Amino acid sequence: MKDQNFFFVPGKMTVTYDAATGSSGKGMVNTSICAMFEPDAVMCNNLTNAGHQSLVPIDKYCGNVPFDISPKVFRKEGDCYRSVFKVFPASSIVTRKCPILIAPDGGFSIDRFFEELKMINDPSRVKVHPRACIVTPKDAERAAQNKHVSGTMSGAGPAQAKKLMRDEDCDIAMKHPELAPFLADTSEIAQTILKNGGSILFELPQGFDLSLNHGYEWPKLTSRDITAAMAANSAGISPKLIGKIFGNVRPYPIRVGNVEGQSSGTCYDSPELTWEEINRRSGADKFGADLTEITTVTMRKRRVFEFSEEQIRRACAYNLPDGLIVTFTCQIDYRSNNTKTWEEIPEEALDKIIDFIVRVENIDGTPDVIAIATGPSTDCFLMVNDEIRNKIESKKNA
Numbered sequence: 001m002k003d004q005n006f007f008f009v010p011g012k013m014t015v016t017y018d019a020a021t022g023s024s025g026k027g028m029v030n031t032s033i034c035a036m037f038e039p040d041a042v043m044c045n046n047l048t049n050a051g052h053q054s055l056v057p058i059d060k061y062c063g064n065v066p067f068d069i070s071p072k073v074f075r076k077e078g079d080c081y082r083s084v085f086k087v088f089p090a091s092s093i094v095t096r097k098c099p100i101l102i103a104p105d106g107g108f109s110i111d112r113f114f115e116e117l118k119m120i121n122d123p124s125r126v127k128v129h130p131r132a133c134i135v136t137p138k139d140a141e142r143a144a145q146n147k148h149v150s151g152t153m154s155g156a157g158p159a160q161a162k163k164l165m166r167d168e169d170c171d172i173a174m175k176h177p178e179l180a181p182f183l184a185d186t187s188e189i190a191q192t193i194l195k196n197g198g199s200i201l202f203e204l205p206q207g208f209d210l211s212l213n214h215g216y217e218w219p220k221l222t223s224r225d226i227t228a229a230m231a232a233n234s235a236g237i238s239p240k241l242i243g244k245i246f247g248n249v250r251p252y253p254i255r256v257g258n259v260e261g262q263s264s265g266t267c268y269d270s271p272e273l274t275w276e277e278i279n280r281r282s283g284a285d286k287f288g289a290d291l292t293e294i295t296t297v298t299m300r301k302r303r304v305f306e307f308s309e310e311q312i313r314r315a316c317a318y319n320l321p322d323g324l325i326v327t328f329t330c331q332i333d334y335r336s337n338n339t340k341t342w343e344e345i346p347e348e349a350l351d352k353i354i355d356f357i358v359r360v361e362n363i364d365g366t367p368d369v370i371a372i373a374t375g376p377s378t379d380c381f382l383m384v385n386d387e388i389r390n391k392i393e394s395k396k397n398a
Helices: 026-036 110-117 137-143 156-164 177-182 186-195 228-235 275-282 309-319 347-361 386-397
Strands: 013-018 041-044 052-057 074-077 080-085 100-102 126-128 200-203 242-249 303-305 323-326 369-373 381-383
Touching: 013 026, 013 228, 026 052, 026 200, 026 242, 026 369, 026 381, 041 186, 100 186, 110 177, 126 177, 126 186, 137 156, 186 200, 186 228, 200 228, 228 242, 242 309, 323 347, 347 369, 347 386
Parallel strands: 013 200, 013 242, 041 100, 041 200, 100 126, 242 323, 323 369
Antiparallel strands: 052 080, 074 080, 369 381
C-alpha cells in the first residue's frame, strides 16, 4: 500500500494533469491528494475557460462555509460541500495553512476572485502574481467572434493575447488596488519553499490534448500548452525541481459540446458515441441513472468518444508521468459508482475495471495506474493496494 507521502518529494513540485481533453475529475483528484497530505503550497494557473469541481465530506472540508455565495460556486450536497473553482486551486479547501499561489499566466475576473475568496479559511494565504491577467467582459465579447472554434468563449484567449502584445489596455492584477493585499512574487515564494525542502502541488487546468502547440487538432485547442514543463514555467522554477507527475485517464474522452455551425473537434480515430450508449455499456440504465455530462463553464452537453490508446500514449510521451489515475469508473461499470473501498466494488465490476487498467498499462510508454476515482467525493479516491496490483499483474501476464 502506497502511503500518503507517495505523491510528494521534499524540495520538489508535484504536477497533476489531464491526459486527454479535459473534464477528467482533476478537482476531485487534487482535493483527494491534499486531503491525505497537505503540501507546503498549492498552486495553479487557472483561466476563466475551465472550472474545477470538488465534493468534500464535511469532516474533511477546511474552508469557510459562506452563506452569501452563489450556489453555482458553493453549496451543501448531503454530507458534503461542493465547490467550483475557476480562480484558486481546488485543493485550497482541504488545506489549512499552506500558501495558495496564483501563477503569472493565470487569469480571472475580479468578481469571481472575490466570490471564491469567501471559501478560503484565511485570505492571507492567497498570493497572486502581479502579472496575472484580469479577464473582462470585453475579452469574452472578442472570444465570441471566433466562429471557427467551439470553445468556452470566456475571454481567456483575448486577455492573454493582449498581454502577449503588451497592449496598453492589457488588464493585469497589479493595476487593481483591491488586489493589492494579495499581490506577491509567487515564483520567488515557490522557489523559497522548494529550497527549504518543502513540497508544492501544481494543478494544471484543462487537458494535454488541448495544448496550443502540442495538442491533437488545430485549431480546436486552448490558448496555451498544458504540459508538466509548462507548469514549471508557470511556477517560475527549474524543470529539474519537478518531483512527480500524475495524469488522469477517463474511460471515454470528451470534447466540449458543439455550438451551431461549429465543431469542437474530433478524438484521433475514435468514433463519437452517445451518452445513451455509455449508459448501456456501464449498466447505468438498469439503475435508472443517466451519466450524461454537462460542461462546468459553458453548461453545454459534452460530446463523448471511444477510448483512444494513441491519445494516452502521446499524453505520456510528452509528460512522462510517474503514475496514472483512472477516473469515472462508473462509466466502466455503474456498480462501482461512489464506492469507498475496493471491497465494496462487486467482483464482476472490479474485473471490468482491472481489464481497463491493464489496457491502459499495456499502451507503450505508460506507467502504472496508482489509483482510481469511483465518484466525485474525496472518499471515492482508492489507491491501488498490493492485492489489486497482484490482480492487475496476473491479468497482464495471462
